[in-house]
Amino acid sequence: MVYARLILLRLFKAAIVLLMIIIFNFLLIQLAPGDPAAIMAGEAGAADEAFIAQLRERFGLDQPLYVQLWKYVSGILSLDFGYSYRQQMPVLDLILDRLPATLLLTGTAFVLSLVLGIVAGSMAAMRARKPSGSVIMALALLFYATPLFWVALMAVVLFSVYLDWLPAYGMFTVGANLQGLDLVLDIALHLILPATTLGLFFMAVYTRMTRTSMLEAAQQDYVKTARAKGLAPGVIQRRHILRNALLPIITLAGLQAGQMVGGAILTETVFAWPGIGRLMHEALVQRDYNLLLGVFFFSAAMVILFNIITDLIYRIADPRIKEASA
């Protein structure tokens, strides 16, 4: 019951945020220099006068602003994200077509970075006063400061060009027509480089968070009690410190989701991974504003959905929250 109410509340909040993003998108189109109809049509040859006039009529650009806004919002609410004149397809179809690839990439990178980050961070916390702990933190700082797209490019140079171990582009071998398990293996092989490079930055973030969080938890009274009871240090680290330190990490990890989507735009561009991030880059290059705003809306929706999921995980993991907020 409590969860149902909670989910409803979160969905309601999410709906408001999404509505604000739609309005924001509308304002962005207004903000753009030049004729919105020309922008929507794209700036290339396709935009002849008759076509622009047709668009202007369709979007009611001669009408007052609030009427235009209403038309725009109701259009999106009925899942009409417009038409991509460059790709000759409705924006929604293009995005839905590319969404699974992005979910696979960001999901893998997220799990990878979270697991490795927590492991590295807790190792650094346990060796806080030893050189090995400092080495882990120095590496984390290094990855934190490295531009994601550059790591991706250097990984291509090293692992694809020189060592020739891993494929650098795409999601599967073109023309191989693989089926079943072979296809899964092929995709997994193509996934290694993009997911690792995307995950590296976030691994650094989670490593730093885990260390701080664990050092904080180690100061608590219940840790002193456990130590006084004579529990083995390893047991205290795992059961008392790490478990309690994990809670804030889950919340912060959820907040990082937005960054992950942003990182996917860069990674997908470098590795030609057929997801919505690369779609966004294509929209940029082709000045396809309809598509650009559509992808932007979907990436925000993904982040909101992800935040709701981590929020629920957090509440299930920590029953104390329930009483406080329900």
Next chain:
Amino acid sequence: MSFFARFARNRGALFGLIILWVIIGMAILAPIVFPESPWRMVQRPFLPPFAVDGMWLGTDTMGRNVAAGLMHGAWVSLLIGLISTSVALLIGVPLGAIAGYYGGWLDDALMRFTEFFQTIPNFALAIVLVAVMQPSVTSIVLAIALVSWPPVARLVRAEFMSLRHREYVEAARLIGQTNTQIILRQILPNTLSPIIVLASLMVATAILLESSLSFLGLGDPNAMSWGYMIGAARTVIRQAWWLSFIPGVAILLTVLALNLVGEGLDDALNPKLARERH
């Protein structure tokens, strides 16, 4: 212990400061060492580093001097990082101060607004803003500022909330200081050290954001930047990997230096916390 002694005790911070001064030196000396435009084609394209005298780092795909691009790019990166962080502070500090000082519905409304900006994926928003406003230094600065002010607002709000009922604030109120005076003269000076630390880290993030934007082709078409250099060399990565490698190292070192300096500032400005942490 003096401020600098506390800062210098953190050896990483000292190292960061040295790198940062080198980068600043590069930016300042760029127009002196390479008075010509970094966009000018000066030699055969694809010269590897140290192959020809006077072209220490070689030339790019169009025969432009990589060293000149690197030095002029330092100027662009630092400039955009500093200005966009200042603009973000100009948005975030007043909003956070008002929300934290007055509380109530005003706080609620401002925090909802802040949350909204925090929910939207940062980088995607920056891309959309620059694309719609057309790439230029101004639009890039605005976009970076618009995506980076929320943490400032949250930090300043938290500081104001914890300080607004302190005795010296009550005393100022008793002697008849107005709310504006109390905010600006009493509380704000006491929130400066965490703001300075956050700002130094924000400059680093802003430089990363700028390089990512110009890598995607959203840089100012008149400003040579490190991200642009990597983006332009991307297609020839199999033939000339160093063209992407060199500017990337520059970004990495700058961002690393700023992070180290930020940590050092944190230690120097909050000596109590630093002792607990180490």
